[in-house]
Amino acid sequence: MGATSDAETICPTGKTISSEPQGPLPATAAKISVRHLNFFYSRRQVLYDIGLDIPEKKITALIGPSGCGKSTFLRTLNRMFETVPYTRVEGEVKLDGEDIFGMSVVDLRRRVGMVFQKSNPFPKSIFDNVAFGARVNGLKNRDKLREVVETSLRRAALWDEVKDSLRKSAYSLSGGQQQRLCIARALAVDPEVILLDEPCSALDPIATAKIEDLLFDLVGSCTIIIVTHNMQQAARVADQTGFFLLGRLIEFDKTEVMFKNPSRKETEDYISGRFG
Amino acid sequence: MGTAAAPLPRIRAASHHRLRRTILDFLGWGMSAIAFLLLGGAMVWILAVVVMRGYHALSLTVITHVTEGYGGGLLNAIEGTLILAFGGLILSAPLGLAAGIYLAEFDRGRLAPVIRFLADVLVGVPSIVIGYFCYVTLVERLGWKFSVAAGSVALAIISLPYICRTSEMALRQVPRALREGAYALGARDSRVVLGICVPTALPGILTGVLLALAISVGETAPLIYTADWSNYLWTGHLTKEPIGYLTYAIWAFITEPFASAHALAYAAAFFVTLFVLLISIASRMVLVERPGWRRPWTR
Amino acid sequence: MNFRRLTALLASILGGILVVIVTFLAVYAWPAVRFNRLHFLTQNNWNLGNLYADPIMVRGQQVLPAAHYGILFLIAGTLLSTLVAIVLAVPIGVGAAVFLAEALPPVMRAWVSLFVELLAAIPSVVYGLWGYAVVIPFLGHHLFPWMVEHFGFIPFFGGHAGSGYGLLTCGLVLTLMIVPLITATVRDALVTQPAALREGAVALGASRFETLWSVLLPGVRRVLTGASILATGRALGETMAVLMISGNALNYLPNNIYSPISTMASFIVSQLDSALEDPTGMAVRSLAEVALVLCLISIAVNGIARVLLLYQDRQLTRAV
Numbered sequence: 001m002g003a004t005s006d007a008e009t010i011c012p013t014g015k016t017i018s019s020e021p022q023g024p025l026p027a028t029a030a031k032i033s034v035r036h037l038n039f040f041y042s043r044r045q046v047l048y049d050i051g052l053d054i055p056e057k058k059i060t061a062l063i064g065p066s067g068c069g070k071s072t073f074l075r076t077l078n079r080m081f082e083t084v085p086y087t088r089v090e091g092e093v094k095l096d097g098e099d100i101f102g103m104s105v106v107d108l109r110r111r112v113g114m115v116f117q118k119s120n121p122f123p124k125s126i127f128d129n130v131a132f133g134a135r136v137n138g139l140k141n142r143d144k145l146r147e148v149v150e151t152s153l154r155r156a157a158l159w160d161e162v163k164d165s166l167r168k169s170a171y172s173l174s175g176g177q178q179q180r181l182c183i184a185r186a187l188a189v190d191p192e193v194i195l196l197d198e199p200c201s202a203l204d205p206i207a208t209a210k211i212e213d214l215l216f217d218l219v220g221s222c223t224i225i226i227v228t229h230n231m232q233q234a235a236r237v238a239d240q241t242g243f244f245l246l247g248r249l250i251e252f253d254k255t256e257v258m259f260k261n262p263s264r265k266e267t268e269d270y271i272s273g274r275f276g
Numbered sequence: 277m278g279t280a281a282a283p284l285p286r287i288r289a290a291s292h293h294r295l296r297r298t299i300l301d302f303l304g305w306g307m308s309a310i311a312f313l314l315l316g317g318a319m320v321w322i323l324a325v326v327v328m329r330g331y332h333a334l335s336l337t338v339i340t341h342v343t344e345g346y347g348g349g350l351l352n353a354i355e356g357t358l359i360l361a362f363g364g365l366i367l368s369a370p371l372g373l374a375a376g377i378y379l380a381e382f383d384r385g386r387l388a389p390v391i392r393f394l395a396d397v398l399v400g401v402p403s404i405v406i407g408y409f410c411y412v413t414l415v416e417r418l419g420w421k422f423s424v425a426a427g428s429v430a431l432a433i434i435s436l437p438y439i440c441r442t443s444e445m446a447l448r449q450v451p452r453a454l455r456e457g458a459y460a461l462g463a464r465d466s467r468v469v470l471g472i473c474v475p476t477a478l479p480g481i482l483t484g485v486l487l488a489l490a491i492s493v494g495e496t497a498p499l500i501y502t503a504d505w506s507n508y509l510w511t512g513h514l515t516k517e518p519i520g521y522l523t524y525a526i527w528a529f530i531t532e533p534f535a536s537a538h539a540l541a542y543a544a545a546f547f548v549t550l551f552v553l554l555i556s557i558a559s560r561m562v563l564v565e566r567p568g569w570r571r572p573w574t575r
Numbered sequence: 576m577n578f579r580r581l582t583a584l585l586a587s588i589l590g591g592i593l594v595v596i597v598t599f600l601a602v603y604a605w606p607a608v609r610f611n612r613l614h615f616l617t618q619n620n621w622n623l624g625n626l627y628a629d630p631i632m633v634r635g636q637q638v639l640p641a642a643h644y645g646i647l648f649l650i651a652g653t654l655l656s657t658l659v660a661i662v663l664a665v666p667i668g669v670g671a672a673v674f675l676a677e678a679l680p681p682v683m684r685a686w687v688s689l690f691v692e693l694l695a696a697i698p699s700v701v702y703g704l705w706g707y708a709v710v711i712p713f714l715g716h717h718l719f720p721w722m723v724e725h726f727g728f729i730p731f732f733g734g735h736a737g738s739g740y741g742l743l744t745c746g747l748v749l750t751l752m753i754v755p756l757i758t759a760t761v762r763d764a765l766v767t768q769p770a771a772l773r774e775g776a777v778a779l780g781a782s783r784f785e786t787l788w789s790v791l792l793p794g795v796r797r798v799l800t801g802a803s804i805l806a807t808g809r810a811l812g813e814t815m816a817v818l819m820i821s822g823n824a825l826n827y828l829p830n831n832i833y834s835p836i837s838t839m840a841s842f843i844v845s846q847l848d849s850a851l852e853d854p855t856g857m858a859v860r861s862l863a864e865v866a867l868v869l870c871l872i873s874i875a876v877n878g879i880a881r882v883l884l885l886y887q888d889r890q891l892t893r894a895v
Contacts, residue, residue: 083459085384109462116460120453123476132471133461182457189461297782304784305678311670315691315758318751322697322705329708375589378582387583391590393881398593400805400877401870402812404840408866409596412603433596436589466578494698497814497844523700527815530704545701556696560689 031056031193031223032077037091039072039081039247046072048247050091054193054240059215059224061238061255063231065270069247070227074195077225078112079105095193110137113186117198119178121170121185126162129170129181133189148188156184157214176207183214194218196226200233212237231271235259243267323549330546333539343507343520346529347536350544352509356520357548359424359510360503361492364431369485372436373474376443376481381469392444395437406433407498415502422518424510427503431495435488442487446480447473483559490555493548496523522548597874600867607860610636611644615864618645619826623849623858630855637855644861646868651828652742652836653869656817657810659746659832660753665803667750668757673787675758676765688762695755703819706748711820715739719833737833740822745836748816753806760802764795797883804880808873814840839869 030053039047047069054060062070072081079100081087093100100108110133121129130149139145149166153159158180162173170181179199186194196215200208215224215237228234234241235255242252243266251258251267262268269275341349375395379388410430414420450473458468474481504518505528511517525544529537608615610633624642631640675688719736727733768791776786822835823845829836837845843862850858 078460080456080460083456106462106464109460114460116453116456118453120451120457122454122457122472132458133463136458136461136463136467136471185457185461297785301782301784304788305674308670308674308678311667312674312691314667315671315694315751315754316687319690319694321709322694322701325705325709326701371585371589374582375586378579378586382579382582387587391586393878394590394593396881397874397877398589400808400812400880401593401596401873402814402840404812404814404843405600405866405870405873406596408843408863409600412863413599433592436592440586440589464578469578490696494700496698496700497840500844501847523698523815526700526704527819530707530819541704545704548698549701552696552698553693556693557689560692 030054031096032225033092033094033097035092037073037076037089037093039069039076040088040090042086046247047076050249052242052249052252054223054225056223057219057221058239059219059226059237060240060242061234062225062227062242062244063229063234063270064244065275066229068244070242070244071197073244073249074114074197074225074227077193077195078109078114080109080114110189111191112193112195113189113191114195115179115182115186115197115199118202119175119182121173121178121181124170125167126170126173126181127166130184130188133185137189149184152184152188155187155214155218156180157210157217158184174207176203176210179203179207179211180214183211187218191222193223193225196224198227198229201229208233231259243270245270326542326545326549329542330549333543334546338540338543342509343525343540345507346532346534347540348507350522350525350540350547352507353520353522353525353544354547355509356503356506357493357522359519360427360431360499360521361489363424363428364435364492365485365489367428367432368435368439368488371432372439372484372488373443373481375436375440376447377469377474379440379444380447381465381473392441395440398433398437399441402497403430403434403495404497404501406430407501409433410498411501420515422502422504423513423515424503424517424519425514427499427519427521430498430502431492434495434498435492438488438491439484442484443477443481446477446484449480450476479562483562486555487559490552494523494552496527500524500527593874597867597870600863600870604860604863604867606636607644607857607864610634610638610857611861611864614645615861616645616650616868617647618643619647619828620645621648621826621846621861623853626852636857638857639853639855642853642855642857644858644864646839646842646865648824648826648828649837649839649842649865650868652821652824653811653838653840655742655829656745656749656821656836656838657807659743660749660810661803661807663746663750664754664757664806665799668754668802668806669761669792669799671754672758672761672765673792676762677783677787688759692755692759694751695753697752698815699752699813700815700819702748702752702816706744706816706820710748711739711744713739714744719743723833731831734831735833737831737835738822740820740835741833742821742829742836743832745817745821745838746832748820749810749813752813752816753810756806756809757799757802761795761799764798765791768794801880801884804876804883808876808880811838811876812840812869812873813838814844817841818844839865843869 032054034053035051037047037050038045050073062073064070075081076089076093077100081089082105089101095103095108095111122132124132127149130152131145134145134148139148150159150163153162158177161177162181165172170178173181179202183194183199200211203211212233215226218224226234226237238255240252241255241258243250243258243262243264245266251262251264253263258267259271262271338349339354340351342352343349375391379392382388407430410426410433414426414429415422420426454472454476455468458472463471499521503521505524506518506520508520510519522544526541526548529541529544532538612634620643622641622643624639626639628640630637632638633642671691675684675691679687715736715738719739723733723736765787772790772794773786776790777783781789817838818841821837821841823841824835824837843866846858846862850862853859
């Protein structure tokens with residue numbers, strides 16, 4: 001539920017912030033629940049006492065100004081921060097009620113996939129890129145792999161564009177196509193949750209629209225969490241939105257409520273552009 | 277309000293001053309050109325001697341016959357050089373790559389900087405010291421005597437830190453984003469490194485191995501202490517039997533008073549120098565193209 | 576065992592090799608260290624003793640009578656030849672680096688630099704061959720006598736012109752072998768200096784060379800120092816080339832720059848066969864002591880250079 005913190009910080013508009021209980025919980029079951037999450041990079045604290053519930057099979061957006069911790073928060077959900085030294089986490093994160101720090105990290109990352117800000121296809125063919133995750137998780141049979149690759153590329157709305165050139169290098173695709181390839185790659189392991197870290201920030205509006213459409217298709221089978229710098233994007237795609245500021249979760253509510261009638265002054269200031 | 281500031285001294289570009297600056301400039305560029313010409317000239321001189329006298333000494337006999345006394349051919353030496361060099365590589369390449377992987381991928385905490393420092397220092401240890409060490413431990417204490425095994429181990433020790441550091445640098449060039457992508461799919465360390473990082477860094481890694489090969493082919497002193505010399509082709513024994521190699525021929529035969537021996541020395545120098553230069557040029561061409569490649573130090 | 580631990584273990588083997596080498600040499604040479612004590616480093620007398628007599632006990636060790644090992648001439652030879660090489664290599668190296676970095680258009684730069692850097696790739700023994708076959712006759716018959724005649728008034732430049740084998744010859748050839756290291760490093764450092772520095776100086780009216788001398792070169796001082804120390808390390812350990820052109824002096828110090836010398840590295844090679852004739856093994860162990868001294872010197876020199884260059888390393892090894 002809500003979280004309280006002792007230290008207070010000054011918000012850019014000059015008001016002090018203190019965390020208060022978040023907005024009303026969604027009625028559907030929580031896929032991921034976070035309680036009292038604190039994140040430290042060496043001595044520096046980056047996330048303060050985060051608590052929220054991510055609803056299942058819905059799109060949740062996380063917005064906030066640069067450097068406020070939303071990407072860091074995203075990376076705790078699939079324990080990606082562990083690839084960086086000197087990081088430390090306190091608090092509780094549960095996936096379907098199971099503690100993510102207790103389960104095998106390899107299993108966790110299969111169930112919770114990630115798409116990055118800048119597309120990062122491997123220097124391999126399109127086919128091998130998508131198949132990589134499946135192969136790593138044990139799938140060896142050639143026919144099954146072909147099936148998985150086709151299904152994933154279809155779900156990522158890329159199949160028609162690449163079906164005749166699966167053996168070509170992934171780098172022969174355009175930026176938007178590469179990003180969809182990365183989505184296909186993440187889908188190939190059949191995750192329950194997909195985390196997207198500003199996936200469209202390097203793409204033009206047409207490519208962005210394609211990806212946003214594809215999210216609507218995916219949400220029927222996956223829970224989606226998207227970090228975005230672009231408030232309009234959050235307004236377009238998300239069911240729930242969370243607003244981060246300076247390492248704290250200020251407000252978390254249905255998107256319409258957040259944008260039309262935020263309950264916190266800081267949220268309203270950010271949304272109306274008084275700072276950013 | 278202050279008093280008016282004193283007028284700035286007029287900086288006059290006096291003609292004698294300008295002349296002096298021009299002369300100094302000319303001298304400066306002149307000296308640097310001379311320095312360059314000295315080096316370029318020396319290089320040309322060395323190549324000329326080696327190529328001309330070496331080419332002159334080449335004949336079919338040289339590559340088809342073994343050495344007989346102070347004449348004959350270099351077949352045994354050519355074979356020996358290749359066996360020793362590849363033997364050394366077989367030992368040092370996997371180990372060096374593994375160490376390079378550790379230094380590039382798992383550099384957290386205190387072990388990695390220490391190992392890196394030790395590797396860098398080991399590169400600078402004179403090869404004769406390594407050769408003597410191998411002599412004392414392998415040839416004498418372990419009873420291997422002058423042998424392919426002892427020579428290969430000596431070359432392996434010399435190549436090892438070099439391959440380790442060049443592999444590390446090649447792996448560090450792999451963008452972080454690729455690794456993250458692989459981890460995010462649930463791959464383990466071994467899969468990420470061996471499936472993504474190493475294949476991506478392979479050109480750099482292979483180049484390091486090739487350069488180590490070039491160094492091994494050019495080494496003499498440590499092999500004098502571990503492989504000695506043999507006029508015969510390799511008998512297949514790894515220990516207790518010495519083996520010949522090209523650099524020995526260069527050293528030992530040039531001081532003999534026989535023209536046939538001199539010819540062999542030049543021919544051997546021709547082969548060795550050609551081989552080493554070709555590899556060095558090829559590797560620079562591959563590496564220098566890559567942005568951000570830091571110059572690997574040379575032995 | 577997980578992957579990370581496995582690679583850590585293998586990497587530690589690499590790290591351990593250096594430690595093992597030093598330890599082993601020290602242990603093996605210990606009897607010689609005890610026998611030779613400090614006069615190993617201060618006396619000029621390498622003498623295997625009477626090879627036909629029976630061994631006797633001296634200072635707790637079995638040795639041949641009249642056996643005595645002092646390597647002052649080796650230390651002198653090593654340090655002096657390296658000194659000559661560095662004194663020549665630094666200005667020539669910097670000069671060539673300046674030429675390559677500033678006077679050549681970028682297209683030519685890579686190829687011409689490569690040509691010069693190949694000097695470092697040529698094996699030591701080939702340098703020895705070249706030196707023995709063509710350089711020494713030239714120096715001994717033409718250049719050195721000419722120098723004695725015209726520069727003989729400078730201390731150490733006069734006296735006997737020698738045969739061409741000697742200190743100056745070694746210094747010259749060593750220079751060629753180590754210059755590329757300095758040139759390459761300084762050239763890279765000059766090329767990567769920020770354009771803003773150059774522009775600032777030129778905007779004040781400085782000529783290209785003045786910019787170079789007063790602004791850019793001071794900026795590469797640290798790199799130059801590190802590279803010079805590394806180059807010194809290489810010169811100290813050079814074996815084959817020195818063996819073939821130094822004249823292999825035994826038990827005497829050079830009295831001018833044309834005199835034959837011996838270095839520690841070349842001595843180890845040239846003396847193995849004789850040392851093996853000593854049945855007590857003290858000669859071989861004393862050679863091991865020479866190797867140990869050389870090893871320790873090289874570790875010290877390289878360690879210092881690496882620490883100096885560490886800063887530069889850190890800047891450039893962070894991947895994107």
